[in-house]
Amino acid sequence: MSRPPVPPARAATRPRTAATGRGTPPAAPAPRAAGALVERWRDVVDRGRARAGGLLRRSPSGPGRPGRAGGATDGAPRWVSGLLAGAQAALLSFLVVVVPTMAAYVATSADPANAEIGWPRSVAVGAVLWLLGHGASVDAGGGSVTLVPLGMTVLAVFTAAASARRTARPTRSAWLAGIGGYLAMVGVVALGVGPAGPLGAGPGAVVRLVVGAGLVAAVGLGSGMIAARALREATRPAWSRLPAIARVGGTAGAIAASSLLAVAALVTAAWVLMGRAATGDVVAALGLDVFGGAVLAVGQLALLPNLVGWSVAWLAGPGFAVGAGTVWSPGHVVGGPLPALPLLGALPPEGAEGGAARWAPLLVVLCGALAGWWLHRTLRTSRVWEAPLAALLAGVTAGTLAAVATALSGGSAGPGRLAVVGGSVALVGLAVAGLVLAGAFLVAVPGDPVVRGGVRRASRSAWAAIRGTTSHG
Template sequence: MNRGPRSDDPTSTRPGAVRRTLEQPEKTRRWPGLDLGAPWVSGVLGAVQALVFSLAVVVVPAIAMAVAANAQLSAVTSGWTAAVPVAARLWLLGHGAPLHTGAATVTLVPLGITAVAVFAVLVSARRTIVATRSALWTAAATYVVGVLLVALATGSTDGLQLASSVVGGLVVALLGLGWGLLTGPEPGPLVAQARALVARVPQLLRVGVRGALSAAAVLGVLAGLLTLFWVLMGWSTVADVLSDLSLDAASTISLGIAQLAVLPNLAVLAVTWLAGPGFSVGSGTHFGPDFVTSGPLPAIPLLGALPAPSTGGGIALWAPVLVVVAGICGGWAATRRTDSLVWWHVVPLAGLVGVGSGLVTAVMVGLASGVAGPGRLADVGASPVYLGGCVAAQTGLGALLVLLATRAEVHAAVATAWRSVRGQGSADGEAEVDPGAGGAGSGAEEGSGTGAPAEKAAGAAPAKGTSTTTSTSTTTSTSTTSTSTAAPAPPIPPQSVSDDL
């Protein structure tokens, strides 16, 4: 009697059963043989996955570097466990927790580590966590607790470090969870609730935020292309720094990973170059489109990709036009989502695009700036407030231009105003002509008015006792005064005069 597993059992170990198990929908094969129960359990498991994955990305290369160093230096007795706390502190720095060293307190956030952490949470949310509100908050709380435990395990007992760990962990968790759950393959109740909440937001604010994010994304792409151009132009300098360091293979790989962790910081600083203010890498330095002032810097290969002094001035002064182009893209994205709107609403809509993109840029520059080490590296980055204002003004201008050029409501308002101005001008011209015409008519009326009494006087019989000479002279003078509008009175027959006498 065959006591083996049935062939139709999806958990069977036979090849056919394994194939059928892999072909099942994703929601039925996430955790084979494990009933997750309530949705909040999936939130806990997903957060733990994200913590382990993102921490391993930083810790494993550090362990490999330590093992390689111990293999080459026989006198070194410290094991690979000494590299784990250092890597964990770098992982916490990626979450915004300051790193205290003997020489300085590093506050510059390696955005590459932050991006890896957000990506880990996103993937875990899409594959493990159920899209419900309870699972969302449970996953966020679990992730924050995990970051706090890592901080305590590495000896980070300073109040600022603990508070920064909690805030940074919460921001990373909410970004990754929100992105993963709202765009996942299996929409849940959370997606419907989010859509209902977004539908309550006024249309102007909703499309303004969409345009701001679009402008910030275009600006990020432009900054990435500029960073790639800098790396290609300064590749010879980067190679010279690597050759002078004389590193072995393991150290070169480790250094390359470390450079990738801060490469997004250089891309963010490229935004400051595009917007015009520029940035600094060391006290007394300036890297901007107007001019470049460099100074002695540490032997770090990535610093060889900084702009050369010859890149300042000339055509580089037109770099802020690219930020205006990003604003045009943001305004186009906003106007495509707008059905109808009052013509003057284009001004606040362009303002929302500019302020939103400026705020996003200011936050990113604030994270990418700070203290990167002792000495000259104590001043790296730019002012986030000033840069955010510049980006807001430039992107807002671009959004306003495209809105004025594409909105039919604006065109209709301009046409109506033009017709009103032309109609008012025609009315004013007619009013100027009317007084002259009225004067001629009044003169005619005066003449006719003068002739009318004469006509009546001439047509009336002279009173008794009035001489013929007086009557005749009165008739003659009145006829002479009247114009062509009044005909002269007929002469009085002599017979009637004689009869009266």
């Protein structure tokens, strides 16, 4: 007995309604369909604007997606949103630094011992620290302070990115106006501090402040406006001109430098944990009140990234100094009188050198090996010399980035011995370049099939030449 024919697939898969069970689906309401059409049209327009703008992030709009700028900037030129974002970013990071000192002043204002401390002094302390985070230098006790508290720099970049992402419209005019608004706020703070800030340290200090604040604003506001994918596409004409081996080698060097920075952060955390007893002794010896404790806490948090930069110099081998005549390295520790900063109690004490610490530079070699593994997985070679060249470029890139980190984390912290703080830029850069090159070479070059083939051919030719010479002899 034959089976009945199977109904057509369209009829079998047709959805049925819950009420009638029939195969005709309910028609969508006209308003909902029109709204979906309008939303799709907005998405198409936004994609076109993003492609035309090159490196600007698409501004979200529509139901459930609030726009970047609204309210006060609706109907205004686009640069106005950038100006407001820049001023807002500077004010926000400034308040994050100053508010704790003001709160400490209010809490201790009734203490007779603090009768001579007014609120302008608490604001000035936070303002000077905030300006130092933007690259300013100030005079202190007959010496110059050029050490940049990188924690303040990170805070300023973060607030600028957050402000731009929320407020600024993604246009070049808004970005430039935002930089101008940020610099204007920095100038107001510098004028308010007066001779206690960079204005009292000479024209060079003012130039450092303008350049540093401009870089902070440009990077922070730009990262809030620019999409990473759009930035890559916009800069493609520049980096695509480089040979592929240069791009791959540079990326491998950046991977090695990033992994080295992560290892340095772990080393710093270990130092802080092992030195907590010495840190507690320094805090107890200072006998700080609430105001002094708040200022000290802000200062220590601001200098914590600098300690990570010093750890990079320690891992590389040359080490770092906190005062002239001192050195902290894996194989040699020479201490000396240090500023009464509890964070410095985390530094390795004398006698901690040697032993397992001598092998610390091998961690840099492992970072290079990680970059070499990435090269081995990514690089497609056709000549024997390409893999060694890529490893060399990775080492040069990592060494350059380590030198930049060392330069940013060091400087002068005052007069006399404190004029030397941090690691040697040249020595650290060369050491990291050599160690990363060694690790990348050991992993990437022997594993390259073209190199192995070339070695086999050279070995056969050499063996044939030796046999030929022996037979003739």
